[in-house]
Amino acid sequence: xxxxxxLCDAERCxxxxxxxxxxxxxxxxxxxxxxRRVVTINDGVPGERSIxxxxxxxxxxxxxxxxxxxxxxxxxxxxxxxxxxxxxxxxYCFFACPFGAxxxxxxxxxxxxxxxxxxCTFCAGGxxxxxxxxxxxxxxxxxxxxxxxxxxxxxxxxxxLLAGDAxxxxxxxxxxxxxxxxxxxxxxxxxxxxxxxxAVAKANQEGKK
Amino acid sequence: xxxxxxxxxxxxVVAGAVNAGCGERPQVVExxxxxxxxxxxxxxxxxAQFKGDKQAWESALRQRNQAQNEYQxxx
Numbered sequence: 522x523x524x525x526x527x528l529c530d531a532e533r534c535x536x537x538x539x540x541x542x543x544x545x546x547x548x549x550x551x552x553x554x555x556x557r558r559v560v561t562i563n564d565g566v567p568g569e570r571s572i573x574x575x576x577x578x579x580x581x582x583x584x585x586x587x588x589x590x591x592x593x594x595x596x597x598x599x600x601x602x603x604x605x606x607x608x609x610x611x612x613y614c615f616f617a618c619p620f621g622a623x624x625x626x627x628x629x630x631x632x633x634x635x636x637x638x639x640x641c642t643f644c645a646g647g648x649x650x651x652x653x654x655x656x657x658x659x660x661x662x663x664x665x666x667x668x669x670x671x672x673x674x675x676x677x678x679x680x681x682l683l684a685g686d687a688x689x690x691x692x693x694x695x696x697x698x699x700x701x702x703x704x705x706x707x708x709x710x711x712x713x714x715x716x717x718x719x720a721v722a723k724a725n726q727e728g729k730k
Numbered sequence: 731x732x733x734x735x736x737x738x739x740x741x742x743v744v745a746g747a748v749n750a751g752c753g754e755r756p757q758v759v760e761x762x763x764x765x766x767x768x769x770x771x772x773x774x775x776x777x778a779q780f781k782g783d784k785q786a787w788e789s790a791l792r793q794r795n796q797a798q799n800e801y802q803x804x805x
Binding site: 585586588590591592593594596597598602603604606607645647648649650651652663665666667668669670674675680683684685686689690693696697700 | 761763764765766767768769770771772773774775776777778779780786787790791792794795796797798799800801
């Protein structure tokens with residue numbers, strides 16, 4: 522098994538926020554913390570694009586590098602997790618992360634009043650016993666230990682958000698791009714789901730006549 | 731030793747000490763990678779469902795991975 526990664530297909534994301542809702546619901550994430558959110562560029566302008574953003578589980582994670590208490594660790598599958606019992610809520614990870622993944626339950630507050638850092642766990646829980654109540658209370662559900670992928674990706678209606686083994690999801694994405702075509706070849710529906718297959722297109726044309 | 735000689739030696743020592751502060755030393759902090767200090771986490775395949783069977787866990791995940799590919803799923 523390779524490295525676990527997220528990949529968001531901007532051509533398919535319809536900004537439904539299903540991923541953010543699935544995450545909130547699955548882990549009972551407290552108010553004020555959004556482990557995942559949808560970012561839209563050029564909102565309302567033709568050609569707008571949305572992508573779903575959370576912790577990207579970096580190979581060389583800056584949050585791990587700056588943490589003064591060394592509370593971060595990386596699993597064998599490349600998932601970046603942390604021990605909340607060690608976190609002092611200093612906020613260094615928040616400033617180091619380019620994706621804004623680390624969040625604090627008490628929002629912008631003075632050092633010591635922000636609470637323990639919370640972030641996407643790739644649905645892999647934390648260092649507490651797998652599937653325990655303590656793990657759920659601190660980190661949310663551990664779906665990975667149940668042989669499942671993150672709830673956000675599995676819930677995504679258009680399958681814009683892919684999660685799992687980096688090599689496999691890259692292949693899925695590559696297959697999509699090859700099917701769609703590129704440049705001026707892609708327009709409208711085919712942008713996201715690929716061109717109609719020749720047999721289907723012929724049948725449709727005959728149906729119109 | 732005359733007072734004049736003593737003063738010149740003292741001046742030379744003080745000048746040497748003051749100049750020593752002007753040396754150019756590297757000011758960049760050397761980054762040392764930290765070691766995780768928290769509790770040890772179990773592997774996901776050590777759960778009650780997979781009982782340490784890593785291959786079964788990988789196979790379950792591979793199946794879930796491919797379920798995301800609707801081109802393959804609908805063929």
